[in-house]
Amino acid sequence: MTYISTLFPAYAEIFMLIMLSVILVLDVVVPGKTRTMTYLLVQVTLLGCSLITVATHEYGVAHLFNNMFVDDLMSDVLKLLTYLSVSMMLVYSRSYLITRGLFSGEFLSLVLLSTLGMMVMISASNFVTLYMGLEILALSLYAMVALQRDSATATESAMKYFILGAMASGFLLYGMSMIYGATGSLDIQTISNVIAHGTPNVSLLVFGLAFLVAGLAFKLGAVPFHMWVPDVYHGAPTAMTMFIGSAPKLAAFAFVMRILVETLQPMMIHWAGMLMVLAVLSMAVGNITAIAQTNMKRMFAYSTIAHMGFMLIGVLSGSIEGYGAAMFYAVVYVLMSLGGFAMIMLLSREGFEADNINDFKGLNQRSPWLAFMMMLLMFSMAGVPPTVGFYAKFSVLNAAVQAGHIPLVIMAVLFSLIGAFYYLRIVKLMYFDAPESHDKIYVQPDSALLISINGLAVLALGILPGALMSVCAVAVQQSLLLH
Amino acid sequence: MIFGYPLLSVAIWLPIIFGLLVLATGNDRNAPLARIIALVGAVLGLLVTIPLYTGFDRMTSAMQFVEMKEWIRHFNIHYNLGVDGISMLFILLNSFFTVIVVIAGWQVIEKRVAQYMAAFLVMSGLINGVFAALDAMLFYVFWEAMLIPMFLIIGVWGGPNRVYAAVKFFLYTLLGSLLMLVAFLYLYLHSGGSFSILDYHQLPIPMDAQILIFIAFFFAFAVKVPMFPVHTWLPDAHVEAPTGGSVVLAAIMLKVGAYGFIRFSMPIAPDASHELAGFMIALSLIAVVYIGLVALTQADMKKLIAYSSISHMGFVTLGFFIFNAYGMEGALLQMISHGFVAGALFLCIGVMYDRVHSRQIVDYGGVVNTMPVFAAFFMLFAMANSGLPGTSGFVGEFMVIMGAVKVNFWYAFAAASTLVFGAAYTLWMYKRVVFGAVANDHVKHLHDIGAREILVMAVLAISVLVMGLYPLPLSEIMHASVNDLLVHLARSKI
Numbered sequence: 007m008t009y010i011s012t013l014f015p016a017y018a019e020i021f022m023l024i025m026l027s028v029i030l031v032l033d034v035v036v037p038g039k040t041r042t043m044t045y046l047l048v049q050v051t052l053l054g055c056s057l058i059t060v061a062t063h064e065y066g067v068a069h070l071f072n073n074m075f076v077d078d079l080m081s082d083v084l085k086l087l088t089y090l091s092v093s094m095m096l097v098y099s100r101s102y103l104i105t106r107g108l109f110s111g112e113f114l115s116l117v118l119l120s121t122l123g124m125m126v127m128i129s130a131s132n133f134v135t136l137y138m139g140l141e142i143l144a145l146s147l148y149a150m151v152a153l154q155r156d157s158a159t160a161t162e163s164a165m166k167y168f169i170l171g172a173m174a175s176g177f178l179l180y181g182m183s184m185i186y187g188a189t190g191s192l193d194i195q196t197i198s199n200v201i202a203h204g205t206p207n208v209s210l211l212v213f214g215l216a217f218l219v220a221g222l223a224f225k226l227g228a229v230p231f232h233m234w235v236p237d238v239y240h241g242a243p244t245a246m247t248m249f250i251g252s253a254p255k256l257a258a259f260a261f262v263m264r265i266l267v268e269t270l271q272p273m274m275i276h277w278a279g280m281l282m283v284l285a286v287l288s289m290a291v292g293n294i295t296a297i298a299q300t301n302m303k304r305m306f307a308y309s310t311i312a313h314m315g316f317m318l319i320g321v322l323s324g325s326i327e328g329y330g331a332a333m334f335y336a337v338v339y340v341l342m343s344l345g346g347f348a349m350i351m352l353l354s355r356e357g358f359e360a361d362n363i364n365d366f367k368g369l370n371q372r373s374p375w376l377a378f379m380m381m382l383l384m385f386s387m388a389g390v391p392p393t394v395g396f397y398a399k400f401s402v403l404n405a406a407v408q409a410g411h412i413p414l415v416i417m418a419v420l421f422s423l424i425g426a427f428y429y430l431r432i433v434k435l436m437y438f439d440a441p442e443s444h445d446k447i448y449v450q451p452d453s454a455l456l457i458s459i460n461g462l463a464v465l466a467l468g469i470l471p472g473a474l475m476s477v478c479a480v481a482v483q484q485s486l487l488l489h
Numbered sequence: 490m491i492f493g494y495p496l497l498s499v500a501i502w503l504p505i506i507f508g509l510l511v512l513a514t515g516n517d518r519n520a521p522l523a524r525i526i527a528l529v530g531a532v533l534g535l536l537v538t539i540p541l542y543t544g545f546d547r548m549t550s551a552m553q554f555v556e557m558k559e560w561i562r563h564f565n566i567h568y569n570l571g572v573d574g575i576s577m578l579f580i581l582l583n584s585f586f587t588v589i590v591v592i593a594g595w596q597v598i599e600k601r602v603a604q605y606m607a608a609f610l611v612m613s614g615l616i617n618g619v620f621a622a623l624d625a626m627l628f629y630v631f632w633e634a635m636l637i638p639m640f641l642i643i644g645v646w647g648g649p650n651r652v653y654a655a656v657k658f659f660l661y662t663l664l665g666s667l668l669m670l671v672a673f674l675y676l677y678l679h680s681g682g683s684f685s686i687l688d689y690h691q692l693p694i695p696m697d698a699q700i701l702i703f704i705a706f707f708f709a710f711a712v713k714v715p716m717f718p719v720h721t722w723l724p725d726a727h728v729e730a731p732t733g734g735s736v737v738l739a740a741i742m743l744k745v746g747a748y749g750f751i752r753f754s755m756p757i758a759p760d761a762s763h764e765l766a767g768f769m770i771a772l773s774l775i776a777v778v779y780i781g782l783v784a785l786t787q788a789d790m791k792k793l794i795a796y797s798s799i800s801h802m803g804f805v806t807l808g809f810f811i812f813n814a815y816g817m818e819g820a821l822l823q824m825i826s827h828g829f830v831a832g833a834l835f836l837c838i839g840v841m842y843d844r845v846h847s848r849q850i851v852d853y854g855g856v857v858n859t860m861p862v863f864a865a866f867f868m869l870f871a872m873a874n875s876g877l878p879g880t881s882g883f884v885g886e887f888m889v890i891m892g893a894v895k896v897n898f899w900y901a902f903a904a905a906s907t908l909v910f911g912a913a914y915t916l917w918m919y920k921r922v923v924f925g926a927v928a929n930d931h932v933k934h935l936h937d938i939g940a941r942e943i944l945v946m947a948v949l950a951i952s953v954l955v956m957g958l959y960p961l962p963l964s965e966i967m968h969a970s971v972n973d974l975l976v977h978l979a980r981s982k983i
Contacts (some may be wrong), residue, residue, distance in 0.1 A: 370645075374516075374604070385637060390663070391630040397561075400626075400670070404564070407674040415674070419667040426663055430640075430656060438644040438652050472561040479563055 015068040015077030018058040018085065019125050025051040026118045033111030041109055048096065048114050052089045052121070059085050067485065069131060073193050076131035080263070080333070080485035083477060084128045084256050091253040091340050092121050094456060098348040099245030101450045105356040108153055108243060116153075117249070120146035124257035130264055133182045133192040140178070140225070143257060144171050147250055151242040163241025170234040174224030177217050184214025185269075194269045201272045212276050218265055219280045226258050226314045227307075229287035239307035244354065244361065247303055248347035251310055252340045259336040262321055267329060267486065274324050281322040282414060288315025289421040296428045302350050302361045305428060306343070309387060312425055313339050319411075319418055320402040326486060328405035330479035331398075337478065338386075338398040338467070345383040345460040352376065352449050352457060366432055368441025376447065377436045379461030386464045388429040389422050394467035394474075401475060496540055496554050497570040497621045500580060501614045504534040504587065508610030511603050520602040524595060527606035531588040534613060538584045541577050547965055550574070550973030552623060552687070560627070564677075566684050569624040574970035575751060575821060576620040578963060579744055582828050583620070586740045587613040590733040592945055593836055597732065597843050598646065605646060609733060612638040619745055625673045625684045632745070633666055639734070639742065647729035654722075654729035661712050661722040669709035669753075672702045676757070690756045693982050699761035706754040713746025716806060717776040720799045727795035728848070732839030735791065739798050740832035744824050747805045751817075751974060755809065759978045762810070769810040774903045776803030781910035785917070790838045790848045793918055794831060797874060800907060801827045807904055808889040811896045812978060817971045818964055819888025825963060826873070826881035826956055833870040833949040837863070840938055841922075845931045850921050854928030859935040864923050866938075866946040871919040873953045875912035881956035 013020065029051070033044045059082055067078040096117065103109035123142030130136035148171065152164035186192055188210040189200040200206055220231060227235040239247045266277050292312025299305040317339070320332030353360030353369075353376075360366070370377040386395030399422060406415045449457075467474055507530025514523040546553060552571030560568040572580065590609050598605045615638070618631035636659055644655035677684055680692050694702065712719045723743075727735050755762045762769075777800050784796035801823065808820025840863060841856070842848055857864040873880035878887075886907065893901035927933050938946065956963065 391633045404674050408678055415671055419671055423664050423667055430659060434652055437641055472563060475563045
């Protein structure tokens with residue numbers, strides 16, 4: 007019993023695993039096409055995990071399993087936001103998936119399994135744990151994309167996702183092995199100590215670092231490792247796209263923090279330059295290519311690439327301020343991305359995907375409220391105040407200015423101007439154009455409520471961004487300083 | 490808090506709240522209700538700003554009616570409001586025009602009435618915020634936020650080419666704003682973590698940084714003024730905007746850019762302002778002369794007034810960058826006067842457009858025969874636009890020219906040419922549209938303006954005349970602030 011009580015920092019993960027197994031078994035015996043019971047159980051699990059994460063929170067940093075696992079404020083905050091976004095994603099996608107026959111027990115279990123993977127990633131304090139979490143997440147995502155077996159595009163994109171993802175994992179492993187060769191450890195703290203105080207082989211380290219950064223760029227979808235993003239976003243069922251585009255970005259942020267900042271902080275001069283190239287290319291390719299897209303999901307894919315580039319600016323600023331800003335950016339991005347994909351699903355019906363940008367034509371005449379919500383989301387993605395997207399960009403740029411990267415900031419600003427164009431085009435389609443169809447839009451009450459909360463949150467957080475900003479800043483600060 | 494409530498906050502948020510109320514009335518079945526709520530909101534919005542005038546201390550150049558609350562602690566951003574003799578007048582102007590615009594759109598706007606009225610009310614509140622903000626980030630938020638309703642106004646209720654105009658308007662202004670944001674971030678870093686505009690005024694900045702800051706601000710404000718050569722969005726936006734949009738654009742939105750120069754560019758980077766004054770004066774004179782000539786050739790009335798606006802705003806920037814009291818006060822008076830005159834002219838064109846659905850000069854002729862009352866008002870505003878003494882248009886232009894003479898005779902010479910060109914393009918248009926024989930059936934079947942339109946026109950006409958004959962109530966308000974600004978500008982900050 008005493009051993010179990012020492013595991014308390016990992017209670018949330020353990021609870022998740024138990025519930026996952028229970029749900030997996032239970033789903034076989036529970037009948038019904040809508041999976042209401044399983045669905046509710048999944049939501050309860052996420053709620054339970056949140057409560058456990060809050061209850062087991064302690065000031066400071068707790069290590070577990072021989073330093074394989076860490077529980078700090080950053081991991082707690084990121085996990086809570088992960089539960090929230092997974093739960094939102096389930097509410098949004100439920101009726102969409104039911105009408106397509108995809109709302110199965112397997113889907114729900116995969117969602118929980120990938121959530122577990124994200125939790126492990128977020129709390130990893132050793133390269134092995136990090137990799138393990140990443141693979142749990144990635145393998146569940148491959149399966150989720152492929153869940154729509156009769157769709158050729160979904161299968162194709164699952165294949166692409168798998169092959170490129172496996173390659174990225176290979177890169178990461180190779181990089182990790184190089185670091186291991188140079189420092190003789192896989193433990194994040196030990197590696198960081200050896201690099202700072204010992205005499206590791208620097209060329210070996212930089213060699214490994216290059217592979218690690220490439221692997222990270224793959225997972226984040228940063229240019230030039232972005233090729234999978236548009237195809238997977240486009241091909242996967244929208245609910246899966248939404249999932250890939252939301253919570254895993256938080257985990258990916260944690261991944262970047264754990265590897266580049268906590269482990270390889272002394273190597274910053276090396277990785278900051280690499281990230282700068284990635285950031286500028288991502289913003290350029292993402293924003294410019296998005297203009298040419300006529301498919302909403304592809305457009306969001308390129309917009310994601312651009313957003314990830316922007317987030318990297320915060321990381322490469324190399325200050326606590328910058329990491330906090332990057333975290334804030336990631337959180338805000340997830341909120342906007344959930345809303346954006348939700349809108350596509352809300353407009354879709356049985357046998358019809360509203361994923362062409364023309365499907366948004368005249369939305370203001372069909373449903374002024376949904377159009378208003380979408381407008382808030384689009385302006386937020388473009389970074390126009392008074393929406394929260396502005397503060398995300400603002401805090402990242404502020405960190406970059408403080409780090410002295412003025413030319414980078416000016417470039418970022420110009421690319422977000424280009425980016426504003428395609429978000430503006432959606433607003434234009436919704437408000438200035440006549441609708442192509444006058445079909446009534448039927449929205450489930452729970453989705454309707456949630457999209458309203460989501461849209462208004464973008465506005466409310468834009469008017470009062472202070473609290474969330476401080477949470478992110480404090481979380482990063484505590485995790486880094488107490489280590 | 491002299492009146493027991495935070496005046497500026499009310500001036501900002503009351504129109505916005507009413508805007509949301511109007512929006513809540515929903516679709517066009519409730520249009521009459523939406524109109525009434527909008528009018529109540531606009532009138533109340535005007536009434537709450539009157540204490541700003543009556544309670545204003547004319548002796549001091551310090552900020553008044555100050556409100557200060559912490560907003561975003563992490564970045565030391567404050568909800569900091571206050572007005573001086575310069576910004577207060579524009580809040581009044583803006584609140585006044587909101588009422589005018591609501592009345593002007595009363596019958597004309599038939600589709601999506603609630604959204605139209607709401608957009609104007611929300612924008613009115615945001616513009617008040619721009620003028621009252623003393624924190625750079627607060628300013629930026631209001632500044633950017635007001636783009637959104639304007640974008641929708643042009644795009645939803647505008648003319649045939651509205652989408653192009655709306656997007657052009659948005660992207661042009663966004664480019665300038667983003668560069669301004671970079672300047673703010675630099676200043677934040679340089680000042681040791683402050684976003685207070687008044688702190689920035691006192692902050693010593695090296696010359697090369699001042700030049701860069703000036704250029705960044707220049708992009709933001711020159712686009713809004715608009716100055717030559719970044720003016721090309723304005724004719725498009727004006728032509729495509731509905732009448733109300735044009736009025737607000739001309740009367741208020743352009744002033745925001747000029748206001749930026751005297752609140753940010755000049756006091757924050759005074760040495761760079763002196764250094765680059767020649768450049769600014771050159772651009773201003775090009776606007777006055779060249780754009781005046783461009784206006785002469787326009788066939789579209791709205792486009793003509795749009796170019797005339799650019800030309801008149803050239804006077805404003807000229808007045809700023811000659812650094813003397815005549816120029817500065819003249820420029821400010823010119824801003825207010827241009828607000829009334831251009832606003833009134835766009836309303837006049839709107840009156841004709843509502844009846845004939847054309848803005849082309851050739852489609853008119855002999856309007857005086859069918860609309861005598863209207864023609865009389867139109868005449869007055871046209872005269873004011875060409876700077877006739879006795880109207881408000883004369884005061885500002887004359888003062889700026891006087892100020893310019895003191896600096897360089899040729900500046901004044903070039904600027905004074907507007908008295909010729911301005912009269913030429915305005916009165917020539919007026920002659921072609923109003924005088925002569927009845928040109929066609931459309932004009933023949935025109936009916937004169939009704940009580941609602943007469944009310945709007947009369948209020949504007951009285952304002953134009955009063956300002957022209959007795960501008961003291963305005964100039965005495967701005968006097969202390971202008972003198973303080975000039976003293977500040979004379980000191981080096983390097």
